[in-house]
Amino acid sequence: MIKRESIDDIISACRIEEVVGDFVRLQKRGVNYIGLCPFHNEKTPSFTVSPAKGIFKCFGCGEAGDSVGFVMKHEHYAYIDALRYLANKYNIEIKETAQTSEEVQLINERESLFAVTACANNFFSKVLYEHEEGKSIGLPYFKERGFSDETIRKFQLGYSPKQRDALLTYALKQGYTQENLEKAGLIIVKSHEANSRPFDRFSDRVMFPIHNFSGKIIAFGGRVLGAVDKHISKYINSPETNIYHKSDVLYGIFQAKTAIKKADKCYLVEGYTDVISLNQAGIENVVASSGTSLTTGQIKLLNKLTDNVTVVYDGDSAGIHAALRAVGMLLKENINLRIILLPPDEDPDSFARHNDLRQIIDYFSENEQDFLGFKINLLLKDLGDDPVKKANFVNQIADDIALIPDIIKVSMFVKQCSALMSVEESILYRAVNKIRIKNYKNEKDKQATGESNIAEIFTTKPQPQTLLDLTPLTLVDIEKKIISLLVNYGNKTLYLPNEDPLAKEKTMEVRVDQFIFDNLRSDEIGFETPLYQKFYNAYVEIVETNPIDITNKLKQYPDAEINNLYLSLIEINPTPSPLWESSKVKSFINTIYNNSEKLLEEVMRTLQMLRLMKLITIKTNYKKLLKEAKSTDEALMYLAKIKEVNLISCEIEKVLGVTYR
Numbered sequence: 001m002i003k004r005e006s007i008d009d010i011i012s013a014c015r016i017e018e019v020v021g022d023f024v025r026l027q028k029r030g031v032n033y034i035g036l037c038p039f040h041n042e043k044t045p046s047f048t049v050s051p052a053k054g055i056f057k058c059f060g061c062g063e064a065g066d067s068v069g070f071v072m073k074h075e076h077y078a079y080i081d082a083l084r085y086l087a088n089k090y091n092i093e094i095k096e097t098a099q100t101s102e103e104v105q106l107i108n109e110r111e112s113l114f115a116v117t118a119c120a121n122n123f124f125s126k127v128l129y130e131h132e133e134g135k136s137i138g139l140p141y142f143k144e145r146g147f148s149d150e151t152i153r154k155f156q157l158g159y160s161p162k163q164r165d166a167l168l169t170y171a172l173k174q175g176y177t178q179e180n181l182e183k184a185g186l187i188i189v190k191s192h193e194a195n196s197r198p199f200d201r202f203s204d205r206v207m208f209p210i211h212n213f214s215g216k217i218i219a220f221g222g223r224v225l226g227a228v229d230k231h232i233s234k235y236i237n238s239p240e241t242n243i244y245h246k247s248d249v250l251y252g253i254f255q256a257k258t259a260i261k262k263a264d265k266c267y268l269v270e271g272y273t274d275v276i277s278l279n280q281a282g283i284e285n286v287v288a289s290s291g292t293s294l295t296t297g298q299i300k301l302l303n304k305l306t307d308n309v310t311v312v313y314d315g316d317s318a319g320i321h322a323a324l325r326a327v328g329m330l331l332k333e334n335i336n337l338r339i340i341l342l343p344p345d346e347d348p349d350s351f352a353r354h355n356d357l358r359q360i361i362d363y364f365s366e367n368e369q370d371f372l373g374f375k376i377n378l379l380l381k382d383l384g385d386d387p388v389k390k391a392n393f394v395n396q397i398a399d400d401i402a403l404i405p406d407i408i409k410v411s412m413f414v415k416q417c418s419a420l421m422s423v424e425e426s427i428l429y430r431a432v433n434k435i436r437i438k439n440y441k442n443e444k445d446k447q448a449t450g451e452s453n454i455a456e457i458f459t460t461k462p463q464p465q466t467l468l469d470l471t472p473l474t475l476v477d478i479e480k481k482i483i484s485l486l487v488n489y490g491n492k493t494l495y496l497p498n499e500d501p502l503a504k505e506k507t508m509e510v511r512v513d514q515f516i517f518d519n520l521r522s523d524e525i526g527f528e529t530p531l532y533q534k535f536y537n538a539y540v541e542i543v544e545t546n547p548i549d550i551t552n553k554l555k556q557y558p559d560a561e562i563n564n565l566y567l568s569l570i571e572i573n574p575t576p577s578p579l580w581e582s583s584k585v586k587s588f589i590n591t592i593y594n595n596s597e598k599l600l601e602e603v604m605r606t607l608q609m610l611r612l613m614k615l616i617t618i619k620t621n622y623k624k625l626l627k628e629a630k631s632t633d634e635a636l637m638y639l640a641k642i643k644e645v646n647l648i649s650c651e652i653e654k655v656l657g658v659t660y661r
């Protein structure tokens with residue numbers, strides 16, 4: 001664990017514009033910087049960085065955060081790795097809290113395995129470029145495949161020489177132990193007897209290092225060159241180790257992650273060279289499942305980046321059948337699965353080499369089809385006219401559809417698939433619902449705590465979607481507005497008419513947050529929405545200890561819900577174009593932002609709205625009690641109370657110019 005003081009040092013050293021500026025070209029615009037958002041595709045900049053607030057916010061896609069958050073999102077780092085990155089950037093020494101000896105041992109073991117794989121990778125790339133054998137055997141192989149030097153370096157490709165203990169000898173000389181080389185899967189020790197000599201796992205092969213999500217090398221794939229002997233497999237991979245769990249890894253994910261996020265889409269291929277060739281051709285959002293059929297771990301990894309996965313296979317690939325089996329798993333995780341079949345005799349690797357980027361993109365967009373539709377067409381071919389076979393087939397497809405958690409998608413698929421299979425929609429719906437209920441019950445039996453909603457399952461039928469909620473402002477909206485005023489204007493000053501007529505000053509100054517606290521306290525108003533109440537409590541607590549530094553304290557508050565709410569509500573003066581500077585909009589914005597009278601009006605209005613909402617709730621309550629009244633006296637009392645509430649709420653409505661009934 002990093003010590004709290006170190007975390008504070010790192011965070012206070014960060015200049016958001018420098019941190020973001022390492023990845024995004026920023027232009028100064030007023031007090032802020034703007035640039036093209038790295039998290040979604042855009043042509044005009046709506047990505048804003050506020051040095052004063054220490055945060056970034058995109059008005060296009062809504063991503064927002066501070067320096068740490070930016071590094072986490074952009075590099076897909078865990079919190080701790082983002083801190084280490086920033087510490088390194090600003091040359092801050094990290095102090096760590098003491099760990100238990102087991103923790104230390106585990107971390108040390110993983111760290112030393114990472115060190116060993118890094119050493120091996122250095123060795124393989126050095127051999128490829130500097131060693132005679134690498135230059136005459138390894139490099140020509142890659143060049144023949146059309147890989148450029150840039151690509152070779154990007155994927156850190158290498159060559160492992162013929163000498164059976166070349167890596168072992170090199171690594172031992174560098175100070176690494178035989179034990180760790182074995183634990184990292186790099187050497188094979190047949191027996192631990194003294195006279196038995198260990199040897200390299202990957203000799204005489206071109207090397208493909210496998211990176212984890214954050215770019216550390218965790219394993220290797222090695223391809224044998226020349227005539228393939230029956231006894232030697234073409235590709236071999238590192239075994240499972242403490243740092244390599246095959247089922248949780250996708251080849252190319254480190255190089256592809258930013259492109260996947262940006263395109264909100266991932267192409268899935270089978271082999272290393274498929275990934276590399278497509279990448280070199282300009283399709284960067286591509287990863288490979290490396291021979292294994294997809295696993296849940298791999299899907300979870302993709303799910304961090306996108307919901308849209310398209311498998312790219314050659315027409316007669318064994319991968320299609322693997323994907324057909326995996327389809328249920330993908331649908332369950334709410335992945336939108338599509339497929340592209342390549343022309344006969346092409347695999348993604350050769351296809352990428354035979355076509356330019358334009359041609360690839362065109363082919364992909366013309367030939368992409370939904371996977372369920374693809375499956376139906378594939379299976380329909382073998383079906384014939386047998387009604388029993390057809391019924392089985394419908395059930396099989398219903399099985400797939402029933403796995404989709406999103407009911408809107410379910411109804412979409414039912415429509416599509418029933419048309420493809422020439423079955424009535426209602427028949428397919430019945431089949432799907434039957435399976436959903438069965439699945440639900442099974443799930444329920446498995447885990448008694450299952451939260452999914454049975455009502456939702458029963459109501460899965462085609463129905464018009466309510467697109468707009470036409471109710472005007474609700475209590476929740478107003479509560480949110482109050483929180484938003486605190487977040488954005490809490491430390492601003494209001495000038496109120498002085499209530500004491502004898503006082504020298506005509507106005508008195510009060511901070512917006514203080515004004516809101518006083519009002520809510522005197523009316524004994526709390527928040528109905530638990531999250532807003534929690535945020536309000538946190539805000540009060542912070543202001544009481546440190547009223548100056550609220551922004552930072554809220555950003556770093558040790559509760560993700562609070563940080564997120566803060567980030568979703570914080571406003572940065574949007575200044576997207578020079579046109580803006582002179583437009584009316586700017587003067588309007590300025591009025592709200594800088595005019596204390598307007599601000600006062602806004603705060604007062606919001607507070608009054610809150611009061612009104614509360615009164616309406618109270619009135620509804622009294623009306624209910626009135627209906628249940630057991631005596632005339634009781635009924636009269638409630639009537640009087642209702643009248644009283646009516647009077648006050650009418651007053652407020654008059655002031656606000658609104659009517660709520």
Ligand SMILES: [Zn+2]
Nearest residue numbers: 037040058061
């Ligand atoms: Zn954006």
